[in-house]
Amino acid sequence: MSVNIPRLDLNDYINGSAEQKKKFSDDIGKAFNETGFVTIANHGMTQELMDNLYKQVKRFFDLPEDVKHHYEKPELAGQRGYTSKGREKAKDSKTPDLKEFWQRGQTVKDNDPVKNEYPDNVIVDEVSEFNEITTTVYEKLEYAGKYLLRAIAVYLGLDENYFDDKVHNGNSILRAIHYFPIENPESISPDAVRAGAHEDINLITLLIGASADGLEVLTADGQWFPVQSKGEDIVVNVGDMLQRLTNNKLKSTTHRVVNPPRELMKTSRYSVPFFLHPKSGMDLTSLESCIDESHPKLYPDVTAGEYLDERLREIGLKM
Numbered sequence: 001m002s003v004n005i006p007r008l009d010l011n012d013y014i015n016g017s018a019e020q021k022k023k024f025s026d027d028i029g030k031a032f033n034e035t036g037f038v039t040i041a042n043h044g045m046t047q048e049l050m051d052n053l054y055k056q057v058k059r060f061f062d063l064p065e066d067v068k069h070h071y072e073k074p075e076l077a078g079q080r081g082y083t084s085k086g087r088e089k090a091k092d093s094k095t096p097d098l099k100e101f102w103q104r105g106q107t108v109k110d111n112d113p114v115k116n117e118y119p120d121n122v123i124v125d126e127v128s129e130f131n132e133i134t135t136t137v138y139e140k141l142e143y144a145g146k147y148l149l150r151a152i153a154v155y156l157g158l159d160e161n162y163f164d165d166k167v168h169n170g171n172s173i174l175r176a177i178h179y180f181p182i183e184n185p186e187s188i189s190p191d192a193v194r195a196g197a198h199e200d201i202n203l204i205t206l207l208i209g210a211s212a213d214g215l216e217v218l219t220a221d222g223q224w225f226p227v228q229s230k231g232e233d234i235v236v237n238v239g240d241m242l243q244r245l246t247n248n249k250l251k252s253t254t255h256r257v258v259n260p261p262r263e264l265m266k267t268s269r270y271s272v273p274f275f276l277h278p279k280s281g282m283d284l285t286s287l288e289s290c291i292d293e294s295h296p297k298l299y300p301d302v303t304a305g306e307y308l309d310e311r312l313r314e315i316g317l318k319m
């Protein structure tokens with residue numbers, strides 16, 4: 001089965017003609033309705049920036065274990081700083097993923113009352129450029145995400161700026177992931193994978209680095225299909241919050257990261273997803289326009305904050 005994961009040019013939406021904008025909206029909407037995934041060119045990050053990001057991310061994960069542990073904040077449910085190997089698992093899995101990661105959150109520069117909801121970011125003393133580059137990448141992906149949501153709003157027949165105030169100073173997370181080498185494949189649980197099958201919690205995810213093999217999506221007919229993208233592009237997918245808001249019109253597709261073949265087990269894989277979240281107060285009640293007789297309302301009403309809490313408990317990050 002072939003899967004529709006189109007490559008779209010974000011510049012067509014941001015700087016394009018009325019026709020180009022309309023086509024971009026139609027294409028992203030159609031892909032999100034069918035498979036929930038697109039790849040995006042001209043997202044605003046240069047290759048140099050992304051290469052440097054990887055360099056700093058690698059430098060951080062190369063630090064000694066005890067140094068990294070120093071940055072682990074279980075009281076923040078992993079939402080800031082380092083989360084060590086063996087802590088996070090997919091919702092319906094008993095075995096933790098084969099990964100460690102770092103999370104950076106929102107920094108509120110104006111007087112928005114939401115400022116008090118966000119813990120401070122954790123600063124890495126040993127790799128100063130890591131702090132700078134993750135800040136820059138956070139801002140660039142937040143910017144790209146705002147335009148992607150505008151295109152989606154248009155597709156949904158909403159005001160183009162529908163999401164703007166909801167995501168301004170939103171609770172988004174930039175996560176740098178290291179899928180570590182597996183030195184002894186016999187020693188791991190047979191069902192342990194780099195990232196178990198899951199759906200993302202947030203509105204949309206913008207992923208840098210999915211070009212390295214491993215990311216797969218579950219198709220409507222139950223097959224795993226590899227996501228391929230050009231190295232310079234990012235992958236963007238729908239999360240559960242957007243799926244709820246649209247009463248499943250836009251699909252939060254199950255995906256996973258599989259282990260490499262045996263001969264590559266001893267190699268690392270890195271990726272950097274940006275989980276675009278709204279502010280906690282956003283109402284995720286399904287849009288009236290997405291509910292009718294053939295599409296009855298599927299979800300109870302909930303706010304983004306309530307929903308996030310529930311989900312963090314399920315993946316073992318919040319007690």
Ligand SMILES: O=C(O)CCC(=O)C(=O)O
Pocket residue numbers: 177195200207209210215255256257270271272273
């Ligand atoms: O590493 C990847 O390619 C995808 C990661 C992912 O799906 C996630 O962290 O939610």
Ligand SMILES: [Fe+2]
Pocket residue numbers: 198199200255
């Ligand atoms: Fe994911």
